[in-house]
Amino acid sequence: MWTARARESWQKNLPIEKLIPDTQPAYVVSWIYVFGVLTIAALSVIIISGLALAFAGPAWYHTSDFGHWVNSLHFWSVQLFFAFMVIHLWGKFWMAAWRGGRIKTWISGAVVFVLSIATGFTGYLIQTNFDSQWIAYEAKDGFNSAGIGAFFNVTNLGQMLLLHVAFLPAVLGLLTLIHVLMVRKRGVVPPIDANSSNTEASR
Amino acid sequence: MSKNLSPKEVFDAKPWTGKLRSYDIIKEGTIAVVVVALLVVSLSFLFGSPDEKSLTFKGWAESNSDNFYATAVQELAGTSGTATYGRPYNEGSDGLNVGPLFLQKWAGVTHRIDAANNFVIEPLMNQVQTPEVKAALTQWSQASVDARTKWATTYDDAITKAEGKLSAIPAGEYGPVPALANGLTQMAKAGSLDAALLSQGGFFQTDSTKQILFFGDGAYLDDAGTAANLQGGTWGMMNETGRYPGQAWLWLYSFWYQIPPFTNEESHPIGANADVYIMVIMGAMSLGLILIPVIPGVRSLPMRIPIHRGIWRSYYQSEGIKRRRK
Amino acid sequence: MSGWISNFMNHPATYLKAGWVQISVSNLIVILLMLTVFALAIFIPFPNEDSGKGKK
Numbered sequence: 001m002w003t004a005r006a007r008e009s010w011q012k013n014l015p016i017e018k019l020i021p022d023t024q025p026a027y028v029v030s031w032i033y034v035f036g037v038l039t040i041a042a043l044s045v046i047i048i049s050g051l052a053l054a055f056a057g058p059a060w061y062h063t064s065d066f067g068h069w070v071n072s073l074h075f076w077s078v079q080l081f082f083a084f085m086v087i088h089l090w091g092k093f094w095m096a097a098w099r100g101g102r103i104k105t106w107i108s109g110a111v112v113f114v115l116s117i118a119t120g121f122t123g124y125l126i127q128t129n130f131d132s133q134w135i136a137y138e139a140k141d142g143f144n145s146a147g148i149g150a151f152f153n154v155t156n157l158g159q160m161l162l163l164h165v166a167f168l169p170a171v172l173g174l175l176t177l178i179h180v181l182m183v184r185k186r187g188v189v190p191p192i193d194a195n196s197s198n199t200e201a202s203r
Numbered sequence: 204m205s206k207n208l209s210p211k212e213v214f215d216a217k218p219w220t221g222k223l224r225s226y227d228i229i230k231e232g233t234i235a236v237v238v239v240a241l242l243v244v245s246l247s248f249l250f251g252s253p254d255e256k257s258l259t260f261k262g263w264a265e266s267n268s269d270n271f272y273a274t275a276v277q278e279l280a281g282t283s284g285t286a287t288y289g290r291p292y293n294e295g296s297d298g299l300n301v302g303p304l305f306l307q308k309w310a311g312v313t314h315r316i317d318a319a320n321n322f323v324i325e326p327l328m329n330q331v332q333t334p335e336v337k338a339a340l341t342q343w344s345q346a347s348v349d350a351r352t353k354w355a356t357t358y359d360d361a362i363t364k365a366e367g368k369l370s371a372i373p374a375g376e377y378g379p380v381p382a383l384a385n386g387l388t389q390m391a392k393a394g395s396l397d398a399a400l401l402s403q404g405g406f407f408q409t410d411s412t413k414q415i416l417f418f419g420d421g422a423y424l425d426d427a428g429t430a431a432n433l434q435g436g437t438w439g440m441m442n443e444t445g446r447y448p449g450q451a452w453l454w455l456y457s458f459w460y461q462i463p464p465f466t467n468e469e470s471h472p473i474g475a476n477a478d479v480y481i482m483v484i485m486g487a488m489s490l491g492l493i494l495i496p497v498i499p500g501v502r503s504l505p506m507r508i509p510i511h512r513g514i515w516r517s518y519y520q521s522e523g524i525k526r527r528r529k
Numbered sequence: 530m531s532g533w534i535s536n537f538m539n540h541p542a543t544y545l546k547a548g549w550v551q552i553s554v555s556n557l558i559v560i561l562l563m564l565t566v567f568a569l570a571i572f573i574p575f576p577n578e579d580s581g582k583g584k585k
Contacts, residue, residue: 249534432544443542445542446538446553446554447542448553462549513571
């Protein structure tokens with residue numbers, strides 16, 4: 001049965017020691033390593049503040065002080081999310097973190113980055129204020145010129161609203177999860193210039 | 204998988220067998236969430252967030268009545284930005300192209316907009332009007348398409364000649380067009396056009412396409428964008444209203460709009476089609492970012508520029524590993 | 530959302546210009562902060578209680 005095989009494969013590739021490890025290779029000592037988890041932490045604040053905003057409808061924050069504060073939480077968590085994610089990306093680039101069969105990990109992370117820009121963009125479109133009027137009018141030309149506007153109509157508030165709160169975060173969340181599981185499965189990439197003889201010597 | 208791999212690749216792929224340090228991933232995650240949450244709460248209390256009120260047709264018609272009036276005439280004459288746009292709204296033009304590729308035309312018209320009817324005639328018909336406007340609507344609806352076009356374009360030309368100064372327009376064969384434009388201006392001033400454009404005579408409506416497009420056909424939105432420093436030609440894509448940080452991550456997308464040939468709308472073939480060229484460039488560059496690990500030259504930069512010596516310096520020190528020149 | 534800071538934030542932004550390069554002070558601060566944090570993350574030593582003990 002494929003169901004039994006799926007369980008076995010999970011057990012083999014991601015046992016609890018890998019999924020929730022209690023040790024790390026000794027070279028994992030740098031502040032640069034915290035930016036991945038900081039990005040995820042910012043994403044979780046984005047999701048929680050976003051759910052609060054969604055609960056009362058898209059125009060709530062214009063008229064309620066509390067709503068405006070929740071909007072501010074959403075705004076700043078997005079700013080931090082992008083800052084942390086870009087620093088994480090810089091760090092992983094200079095570590096050449098795709099080495100040792102980790103290419104798919106890099107690809108999934110880079111796709112998350114691009115998709116985050118799209119998701120953030122739909123957020124700017126559903127602010128229902130001057131900013132979103134302006135962005136919708138300006139941005140439509142780029143999408144229309146490439147034929148994308150026919151399916152992804154940035155001037156359609158309803159479509160952007162639903163994409164921003166349903167489809168895009170679902171895909172983003174799933175890809176983030178896959179990205180993290182890939183990191184856990186393969187472990188943190190060894191230092192550039194580390195080799196087996198060094199490792200043997202260190203034993 | 205394992206064929207053709209260098210010994211180093213094989214080593215990097217294997218589970219680490221060297222020294223370990225203790226680690227608590229759940230603790231790390233918890234600390235991260237708490238730290239970020241505190242940071243976000245502090246920033247939100249300190250700075251708040253931008254929320255500049257949306258503009259309205261009422262605001263446009265009140266602050267720049269002549270421009271609104273002239274835009275309404277353009278919608279009737281079929282000379283406005285929307286009426287001449289092309290896909291996905293109408294067949295007003297071919298749209299932009301990359302060489303022989305008219306990507307804009309491929310999907311056809313998916314959000315049909317008939318500028319004269321959707322923006323002017325239907326909103327007027329969906330509301331109680333003065334006898335003058337009523338008579339004008341009757342005259343318009345009973346006239347032939349040719350007659351309508353002739354009235355509206357003659358009037359549109361006259362407004363252009365008078366440089367938008369309505370009082371300077373000589374009398375002429377304009378048919379019902381002045382009365383219709385005036386009726387729509389009064390409707391906008393009263394504040395009822397915003398909703399009429401959205402609902403288009405229906406009840407539920409979540410598609411703001413028609414409002415946004417009509418709104419951008421005039422000078423009001425454009426002037427507001429310039430005033431707020433949001434124009435694409437001056438890095439506006441990255442900017443935000445007020446003093447808030449904007450979408451700084453769009454810097455590269457925004458960059459292309461600042462350099463020739465993209466800055467010159469008159470230059471063919473690229474400047475005139477800047478939107479689609481830049482879309483294609485950014486698509487390619489995004490793909491490039493995703494595929495960095497397989498791009499020769501770029502993928503070996505991290506080995507050439509030794510930032511990794513800083514990241515793993517304690518490891519290199521304890522193992523006595525010197526940098527290898529490649 | 531009152532107070533002088535949020536008042537300050539809702540005024541027209543200041544832009545720095547050099548030829549065709551133009552950036553708002555806020556965006557510049559964000560970008561410089563990111564670069565600084567990146568540099569600090571690499572150069573500030575990470576506290577490492579286990580260093581040298583070497584478990585296996």
